[in-house]
Amino acid sequence: MKVLVTGAGGFIGDHLVRLLLAEGRIGGRPIDTLVALDHRLQQNDGVLAIEGDLASRAVHQRIAELAPDLCFHLAAVPGGAAEADPLLSRRVNLDATLDLFQTLAGRAPGGRPPVVVYASTIAVYGSALPDPVTPTTPLRPPMVYGAHKLACEILLADFTRRGLLDGRALRLPGIVARPRAPSGLASAFMSELMHALAAGEPFTCPVGPEATAWWMSARRCAQNLVHAAGMEVAGPDAATAGRAWPLPVLRLSIAQVVRTLAQVHGVEGERLVRYAPQPAVEAVFGRYPALDDRAARALGLRDDGTPQALVRRALEPDFRDPDAAAPAWA
Amino acid sequence: MKVLVTGAGGFIGDHLVRLLLAEGRIGGRPIDTLVALDHRLQQNDGVLAIEGDLASRAVHQRIAELAPDLCFHLAAVPGGAAEADPLLSRRVNLDATLDLFQTLAGRAPGGRPPVVVYASTIAVYGSALPDPVTPTTPLRPPMVYGAHKLACEILLADFTRRGLLDGRALRLPGIVARPRAPSGLASAFMSELMHALAAGEPFTCPVGPEATAWWMSARRCAQNLVHAAGMEVAGPDAATAGRAWPLPVLRLSIAQVVRTLAQVHGVEGERLVRYAPQPAVEAVFGRYPALDDRAARALGLRDDGTPQALVRRALEPDFRDPDAAAPAWA
Numbered sequence: 023m024k025v026l027v028t029g030a031g032g033f034i035g036d037h038l039v040r041l042l043l044a045e046g047r048i049g050g051r052p053i054d055t056l057v058a059l060d061h062r063l064q065q066n067d068g069v070l071a072i073e074g075d076l077a078s079r080a081v082h083q084r085i086a087e088l089a090p091d092l093c094f095h096l097a098a099v100p101g102g103a104a105e106a107d108p109l110l111s112r113r114v115n116l117d118a119t120l121d122l123f124q125t126l127a128g129r130a131p132g133g134r135p136p137v138v139v140y141a142s143t144i145a146v147y148g149s150a151l152p153d154p155v156t157p158t159t160p161l162r163p164p165m166v167y168g169a170h171k172l173a174c175e176i177l178l179a180d181f182t183r184r185g186l187l188d189g190r191a192l193r194l195p196g197i198v199a200r201p202r203a204p205s206g207l208a209s210a211f212m213s214e215l216m217h218a219l220a221a222g223e224p225f226t227c228p229v230g231p232e233a234t235a236w237w238m239s240a241r242r243c244a245q246n247l248v249h250a251a252g253m254e255v256a257g258p259d260a261a262t263a264g265r266a267w268p269l270p271v272l273r274l275s276i277a278q279v280v281r282t283l284a285q286v287h288g289v290e291g292e293r294l295v296r297y298a299p300q301p302a303v304e305a306v307f308g309r310y311p312a313l314d315d316r317a318a319r320a321l322g323l324r325d326d327g328t329p330q331a332l333v334r335r336a337l338e339p340d341f342r343d344p345d346a347a348a349p350a351w352a
Numbered sequence: 353m354k355v356l357v358t359g360a361g362g363f364i365g366d367h368l369v370r371l372l373l374a375e376g377r378i379g380g381r382p383i384d385t386l387v388a389l390d391h392r393l394q395q396n397d398g399v400l401a402i403e404g405d406l407a408s409r410a411v412h413q414r415i416a417e418l419a420p421d422l423c424f425h426l427a428a429v430p431g432g433a434a435e436a437d438p439l440l441s442r443r444v445n446l447d448a449t450l451d452l453f454q455t456l457a458g459r460a461p462g463g464r465p466p467v468v469v470y471a472s473t474i475a476v477y478g479s480a481l482p483d484p485v486t487p488t489t490p491l492r493p494p495m496v497y498g499a500h501k502l503a504c505e506i507l508l509a510d511f512t513r514r515g516l517l518d519g520r521a522l523r524l525p526g527i528v529a530r531p532r533a534p535s536g537l538a539s540a541f542m543s544e545l546m547h548a549l550a551a552g553e554p555f556t557c558p559v560g561p562e563a564t565a566w567w568m569s570a571r572r573c574a575q576n577l578v579h580a581a582g583m584e585v586a587g588p589d590a591a592t593a594g595r596a597w598p599l600p601v602l603r604l605s606i607a608q609v610v611r612t613l614a615q616v617h618g619v620e621g622e623r624l625v626r627y628a629p630q631p632a633v634e635a636v637f638g639r640y641p642a643l644d645d646r647a648a649r650a651l652g653l654r655d656d657g658t659p660q661a662l663v664r665r666a667l668e669p670d671f672r673d674p675d676a677a678a679p680a681w682a
Contacts, residue, residue, distance in 0.1 A: 108514070112450070120442065158488050162509070162594060169510040173503035179492070180499040184438070264492060 023051050024088060028076060028122070029096030030058030030069075033200050034141065037244040038094060043068050048092065049252025057088060060097065077118040082125045089129045092137045092251055095122060101145055103206030104167035115170035120177055127186035138178060139250045140191040142266060144236060144310075146172040147193075153311030157264070164306055165208070179265045190250045191266035192323070195236035196307075197243050198336040209307050212237070213336075215276070219283040219291055220337050229276060230299040233308030236271035237279070239335035242326045243269070253321050267318040270325040272332055273310060282329040353378065354385040354418060358406060358452070359426030360399075361390030363530050364471065367574040368424060373398050378422065379582025387418060390427065407448040412455045419459045422467045422581055425452060431475055433536030434497035445500035450507055457516035468508060469580045470521040472596060474566060474640075476502040477523075483641030487594070494636055495538070509595045520580045521596035522653070525566035526637075527573050528666040539637050542567070543666075545606070549613040549621055550667050559606060560629040563638030566601035567609070569665035572656045573599070583651050597648040600655040602662055603640060612659040 025042065029035045039058055043066070046053055056069050059081065063071040074081040076097050097114070098104075104111035126136045145168030146161050163169040178189035200213040211228050212235060218225035238246075246269055255265070274282075276295075284291030299308075315323075326332035334341045355372065359365045369388055373396070376383055386399050389411065393401040404411040406427050427444070428434075434441035456466045475498030476491050493499040508519035530543035541558050542565060548555035568576075576599055585595070604612075606625075614621030629638075645653075656662035664671045 109454075116450075117447075120446075124439075158490055160488055160594065161506075163506065164513070166510050166514070169506050172506055176491075176493065176499050176502055176506075180496050183494070184496070264490065 023048065023053055023091040024055040024057070025053050026057045026059060026085065026088065026090040026093040027096065028059045028093065029098065029141075030071075031060030031063045032096060033205070034194075034197060034240055034243055034247075035060065035094075035096045037240045038096070038247055039066065039069060041241075041244045041248060045248070048248060055088075057090065059085075075118075076122060077113055082121060085122070085125050086128060090126065090136055091134075092139070093122070093126055094139045094141070094247055094251070095119065096141045098141070098171075099167070100206040100208075101143075101165055101167040102208040102210075104170070105165050105208070108166045111166050111170055115167065116173055119170075119174045123174075123178060123181050123187060123189075127181055135182075135186055135188045137188045137190070137251055138181075139247055140174065140178055140189060141247070142171045142175050142191040142193045143168055144193050144195050144268060146175065149305050149309065151309065151311050154314045155268075155311060156314040157317060175266045182265050189265045190253070190255065192246060192250055192318075193266060193268040194243060195238050195269060195271045197238055197240050198332070199240075208303070209235075211303070212307075215279065215295070216283060216333065216336055219280065219289055219294055220287045222287070222289045222294070224294050224296065226296045226298050227276060228298065228300045228303040229308035230297050230304065231277040231280070231295075232275055233299070233304055234273055234275045234310050235307055236310050236313060237274050237326070237332055238269060238271060239326050239332055241335050242324065242332075246323050249322055253323075255321065267321065267323065268313055268315055270315040270319050270323055271313055272325050272329060273312060274329055274332075276308075278329060279333070282333050286330060286333050353381050353383055353421040354387070355383050356387045356389060356415065356418065356420040356423040357426065358389045358423065359428065359471075360388030360401075361393045362426060363535070364524075364527060364570055364573055364577075365390065365424075365426045367570045368426070368577055369396065369399060371571075371574045371578060375578070378578060381582075385418075387420065389415075405448075406452060407443055412451060415452070415455050416458060420456065420466055421464075422469070423452070423456055424469045424471070424577055424581070425449065426471045428471070428501075429497070430536040430538075431473075431495055431497040432538040432540075434500070435495050435538070438496045441496050441500055445497065446503055449500075449504045453504075453508060453511050453517060453519075457511055465512075465516055465518045467518045467520070467581055468511075469577055470504065470508055470519060471577070472501045472505050472521040472523045473498055474523050474525050474598060476505065479635050479639065481639065481641050484644045485598075485641060486644040487647060505596045512595050519595045520583070520585065522576060522580055522648075523596060523598040524573060525568050525599060525601045527568055527570050528662070529570075538633070539565075541633070542637075545609065545625070546613060546663065546666055549610065549619055549624055550617045552617070552619045552624070554624050554626065556626045556628050557606060558628065558630045558633040559638035560627050560634065561607035561610070561625075562605055563629070563634055564603055564605050564640050565637055566640050566643060567604050567656070567662055568599060568601060569656050569662055571665050572654070572662075576653050579652055583653075585651065597651065597653065598643055598645055600645040600649050600653055601643055602655050602657075602659060603642060604659055604662075606638075608659060609663070612663050616660060616663050 148162035181187040478492035511517040
């Protein structure tokens with residue numbers, strides 16, 4: 023099968039491409055062609071690179087010629103950057119994404135519709151959430167990023183209903199640990215906390231110790247994306263059943279993460295962290311209640327298991343994943 | 353105040369423009385300039401006409417110069433036509449609508465954000481609905497029309513959250529009685545039934561007598577649109593509270609409407625109607641359950657009151673509305 027990864031040069035895209043190369047197959051079908059798309063890409067054996075803008079006509083022409091069987095769509099302007107430039111968010115996170123869906127849907131008719139695994143976000147839910155968040159919780163995105171992602175979820179479900187695509191939108195929680203560089207993500211502090219404490223460095227936290235968030239390691243996220251591509255979901259009546267799921271999460275307070283980091287890395291976590299809560303950050307990123315993620319778990323999607331596994335998987339590139347060979351990921 | 357009506361040449365737009373001309377004010381503020389926009393427009397004293405395509409740059413330039421205080425956005429490719437041409441629906445119902453929001457939001461900063469009353473649709477809900485439909489019913493549009501309308505609801509709420517617009521999306525039910533001409537609406541049979549029976553003509557109904565739908569007269573709809581422009585809604589935290597409401601409706605079966613038409617027009621309704629239910633039409637337009645519309649009623653939005661009032665208001669241009677002078681519409 024031919025597989026396209028957009029945003030392949032990004033943090034999650036990089037993890038995903040390496041996982042696809044290592045596994046070589048998805049849901050039992052071998053990957054014949056693996057295509058990476060991004061503005062800039064590292065050379066990678068076994069990967070066909072397309073460098074360019076997702077909003078450009080030339081890139082869409084290349085994608086149309088390629089006619090992928092499967093697309094992981096990760097490319098996006100992240101939350102903080104989108105809020106700072108809503109028109110850029112519209113161009114990339116909405117317009118170019120819908121154009122991509124249209125291009126992918128334009129394959130010669132008759133065969134199976136291409137599978138699209140779409141990286142949506144828990145930012146579709148909103149702030150002041152009920153406890154627990156359930157599949158019927160009204161979706162009221164508190165940032166333009168979440169609003170554009172939600173619009174794309176809805177239209178991916180519509181392409182699926184029309185039989186043109188086979189869409190699976192996953193709502194990604196806070197993914198850790200991103201590189202220590204400006205990412206444009208408003209939730210970047212979650213990763214920075216991990217890097218700082220693992221290095222025994224002090225950290226000023228923009229939310230308090232009781233702030234709760236939904237966490238996942240990048241490696242587990244990549245595994246979930248691959249699993250989503252092959253999982254069996256409801257068929258032609260998919261619009262009724264829905265085609266978007268929150269990923270199962272570990273819901274942890276900052277204090278729990280600090281304790282776990284202290285334990286795993288042998289540092290004095292409580293002494294390294296100074297809390298300087300910012301109400302605006304805390305309102306959006308520090309009030310995540312319990313999540314009813316049973317529908318996603320029933321499909322075989324999973325969290326990191328334990329806070330210890332989350333922290334180790336997030337920070338240690340060679341941490342041997344005890345679940346790596348589990349049959350659920352075959 | 354300066355008021356813009358898009359889709360002013362359409363069925364609901366025509367009712368709305370005539371109501372605005374008759375009342376001359378909205379929420380106590382006089383209308384200084386009333387601008388009608390559509391592809392083609394009738395000459396109308398007191399109305400400044402802009403003929404053109406909402407997707408054209410020239411029209412947006414005109415709107416930007418005008419800088420309306422209030423926009424009723426009714427222009428749309430209707431449901432059946434949208435399903436037949438999803439790319440046209442995207443261009444008008446999504447792209448041009450979001451461009452309009454952006455143009456309206458571009459007014460000189462500092463003043464009150466322009467009010468946008470957006471004609472959304474009950475097609476955002478989906479088929480196989482729970483009974484009753486409530487504010488937490490998951491939204492799963494069964495047609496591309498509803499999907500695009502829902503995306504615009506979400507983004508209008510986001511413009512509102514950002515303080516750039518003051519959005520109020522109303523989900524319109526089946527509005528009657530449209531003219532007896534091809535409208536591109538999949539629900540056109542609701543109007544055709546009324547015209548046929550009022551004229552004593554036979555009618556073949558694509559849903560059975562027990563099929564239930566949500567009904568409203570065009571005149572009541574126009575009154576609700578005007579009311580929505582002036583009503584007090586939650587402020588800056590509007591994204592949390594939501595900025596979309598279903599209009600209160602009369603939920604009536606086809607048999608009830610036939611009986612009412614027979615009574616009001618003195619015809620033998622049961623003998624004139626032949627039922628030839630089409631499962632696809634019945635699934636989307638014949639299974640509307642009860643609607644929990646208390647939030648909309650609390651804001652002063654209203655249904656037609658009785659089936660008799662609905663039928664008379666829908667078909668008789670000079671029917672004197674007993675509610676016309678009620679203070680709620682002042």
